[in-house]
Amino acid sequence: MRIRLGFVANALGLWDASPSKTMTYKRYTELPKNERMDRLKEVTALNLNHTKRILYYLAAHEIEVYRMSSSLVPLATHPYVKWDFLKPFKKEWQELGELIRQFNIRASFHPNQFTLFTSDREHVTENAVEDMKYHYQMLEAMGIEKDSVINIHIGGTYGDKETTVERFHKNIKKLPAEIKDIMTLENDDKTYNVEETLAVCKKEDIPMVLDIHHHEANLTTEKIEEYIPDIFDTWKRRNMVPKVHISSPKTDKAFRSHSDFVDLHFISEFVQVLRKFDVDVDFMIEAKSKDFAMFDLIEGLSSIRGVKRIRGGTLEL
DNA sequence: ACCTGTCAAGTCTGG
DNA sequence: CCAGACTTGACAGGT
Numbered sequence: 001m002r003i004r005l006g007f008v009a010n011a012l013g014l015w016d017a018s019p020s021k022t023m024t025y026k027r028y029t030e031l032p033k034n035e036r037m038d039r040l041k042e043v044t045a046l047n048l049n050h051t052k053r054i055l056y057y058l059a060a061h062e063i064e065v066y067r068m069s070s071s072l073v074p075l076a077t078h079p080y081v082k083w084d085f086l087k088p089f090k091k092e093w094q095e096l097g098e099l100i101r102q103f104n105i106r107a108s109f110h111p112n113q114f115t116l117f118t119s120d121r122e123h124v125t126e127n128a129v130e131d132m133k134y135h136y137q138m139l140e141a142m143g144i145e146k147d148s149v150i151n152i153h154i155g156g157t158y159g160d161k162e163t164t165v166e167r168f169h170k171n172i173k174k175l176p177a178e179i180k181d182i183m184t185l186e187n188d189d190k191t192y193n194v195e196e197t198l199a200v201c202k203k204e205d206i207p208m209v210l211d212i213h214h215h216e217a218n219l220t221t222e223k224i225e226e227y228i229p230d231i232f233d234t235w236k237r238r239n240m241v242p243k244v245h246i247s248s249p250k251t252d253k254a255f256r257s258h259s260d261f262v263d264l265h266f267i268s269e270f271v272q273v274l275r276k277f278d279v280d281v282d283f284m285i286e287a288k289s290k291d292f293a294m295f296d297l298i299e300g301l302s303s304i305r306g307v308k309r310i311r312g313g314t315l316e317l
Numbered sequence: 318a319c320c321t322g323t324c325a326a327g328t329c330t331g332g
Numbered sequence: 333c334c335a336g337a338c339t340t341g342a343c344a345g346g347t
Contacts (some may be wrong), residue, residue: 010341018341018342020340020342022324022342023342023343024323024342024343025323025324025325026324026325027343068324071341077325077326078326078327079325112326112340113326113327113328113339114326114327114328115326116327116328118328119328124326125328127327128326156327156329157328158328159329159345188327190328190338256338257338257339257340302330
């Protein structure tokens, strides 16, 4: 079995390469009208260029798993701004897509916590659809929508999980079919645990992203290995290697917070579990130290007996 | 050069 | 109904 590792958004090994430069609505309104659009485009051009630099960095390190920043385009879906971020950057989007293909990178998006389909307020669902569209359009512009996922959480519980899950199934119908086709759902550290998330995924035929840190923070009564075959089966429709989110607790007290680096022992236990299933997986490292945390974990895992590093970002077990 | 308050959006808890 | 927590990085303005 093979494990590929990757990281989220920013590469700390590169100087000044944030792909998430922003302009808030407040700042936008403070600019003279004739400068506003120029500034939006400037920020976007910079984020796209930084993403390009990161893709080359990934290639140089043979890293094939990467989550792109959701903040590539500032105010892309703001109701009073909403601007065309596709046409002015047609060439740039295409170039990113070509590099992603050329370097065999598995790219994904993970919209923010306000993108959810459980709310009983209609505008929340409308905003969620808008935000999902924004992410989908970026993937389309890069020509990689068929090979990518947009991952979100189920959402809040509103004091009644059962009713709320039903509302999720109702609200998700508002999402255009082609976008729903490429979405995934991740188990949550506070609300929907592995068992509950898996049930929703099965019902909607949506692949499930397993987050092992969230799982430890929000345990189901059963052991994780009992769920793994079903979780991994949800990826078969898309013929994709299952994706697992990796992080470890900051402290015992702040258990849910992400530690800067990933604790090797926290993960190696899980890797031993995976070994029994002998299946390829991709690890998305979610830690404050980003690529450094990923490199650290790659080296840590490589030192385990029976684990061999066969490429910069790939381990064979 | 460093520090601090602010920012479109979400829910949850407590008052 | 509202404030603060949760949590996030980036940024502008102040010292």
